[in-house]
Amino acid sequence: MQTKAAILWEVDTPWSVEDIELDDPGPGEVRVKLAASGMCHSDEHLVTGDLPFELPIVGGHEGAGVVEEVGEGVSWLEVGDHVVFGFIPSCGRCHSCSTGHQSLCDLGAVLGVGRQIADGTSRHHAQGKDLNLMCLLGTFAHDTVVNEASCIKIEKDVPLDKACLLGCGVVTGWGSSVYAAEVSPGDVVAVVGVGGIGASAIQGAKLAGAKQIWAIDPVESKREKAMEFGATHTAASMAEAMEPLQEKSWGLMANKVIMTMGVGQGDLLIEALALTAKRGRVVVTNIHPAAEMTANMSLLDLTLMEKQVVGSLFGSGNARSDIPKLINLYREGQLDLDNMVTTEYTLDQVNDGYDDMRAGKNIRGVMKYT
Incomplete structure (x- = not known):
């Protein structure tokens, strides 16, 4: 069949x-008619070359839709x-799945590689x-073909233009707080970067019982929005947060610091550790450029204060259980x-959406398809 999609043919060019x-x-495999796709910063990493995936590529990895055709052997x-x-x-x-990872x-x-799991070939041309x-999905399209391993079935009453956010940003941010950081009741938490992932990390920290949640972002409107998601304090930078966080925490600093910036910077890790309490944890969720091989940090601080630095992919969670769980929390108003969706776009407006993201206008842009 013929459909429409946004393709990246070369690095540093617009989506076509x-x-x-x-x-x-x-x-x-199944063919799915997409209802909506979130516009995650990870797709911007394709454009900049920070994620060196093979091109040409259909963008998008945060989507939801309706199954329209089922391939041989799909039973569920x-x-x-x-x-x-x-x-x-x-x-x-596999070992990871069977042990809850x-x-x-x-x-x-x-x-x-971005080709079909079953045989390494393409269905899109x-x-x-x-x-x-x-991510084996290509959600910047009206229709796509994916492996059943990438699908999580949900109830039909859930709005698909909101459910799509659960495919990446919400689970990633929420899980970064709940699973990777292991936020506990009474913790002081700092979330660095308030996009879709950061806003979800704030909500995860709130649900986990944090007593203080510091939202750190240079964009004032994002800091204001963070308060609606559960932040208790804000700052424009980690350096700006240092003194007031120290004062508000009675000198203990943040038990958990969660890095959710659009693009990670290794030279900022020393600031994140400075915000971190003794035996505290820094969770690195944001993507760093593939070519970045160095980080600026005090290893003496790491040892003498027993601080931790951990990575987290997809919120260190389990999508098949966490997505239905988060849908129920959404239904219950928790x-x-x-309010995660700042602006809606059509597929033809994909480049406008990423212009807005670069300008700091969106918590999350969403493309809705008819």
Whole structure:
């Protein structure tokens, strides 16, 4: 069939919205008509080359839609089912999945290649070339074909334009607080960067019982929005937060510092550790450029104060259990997805959406498809 998608042909060029040819789903695959896609900063990393995925590629990895065709061997999904895509597939059988770490599923090893899991070929084509898929999904499209391992079935009453956020940003941020940071009741938490992931980390810290949540971002409107998601204090930078956080915490500093900036910077890690209490933890969730190999930090501080630095992918969570769990929290009014969406766009406006993201206008932009 023919559909429309946003393609990145070369690094440092705009997304090209054009017609593509989409093959039928193969064994273990489904064809999904997308309802919406979140506009995550990770797709910007494709444009800048910070994530060196193979091009040309259909962008997008934060999507939700309706199953329209089922390939051979798929037994638990059927036409009409509503699904959210997990940007890390989960097989349920590898060591990571079977020990409760679906965010590290072995199937994720082929993310950077971007072709179908089953046979390493493409279902998406344009201008006579095979197209790869961002995170094996390609949600910057009206239709896509994905492996069943990337699908999480949800109830049909959940708004798909909100559910799409659970495919990456919300689970990643919420899990960074709840799982990776292990925020406990009474903790002092600092979240550095208030985009979709940071806003979700703030909500996760609030639900976990943090007594102080410091939202740190240079954009004033984002700091104001952070207060609506549960932040108790704000600052424009880690340096600016240092003195007031020390005062408000009675000199103890932050038990947990969660790094959710759009682009990580290794030279800022020393500031994050300075904000961190003795035996505190820094969680590095944001993506750093693939070529960055150094970080500025005091290893003496790390040892003498028993501080920790840990990485977190997909919130260190389990999408198949966490996405339904977060949907129920949304239904009960304990998780705010509605106010996460700052601006809605069409597929043709994909470049406008990323211009707004770069300008700091959005917590999360969402493309809605008819």
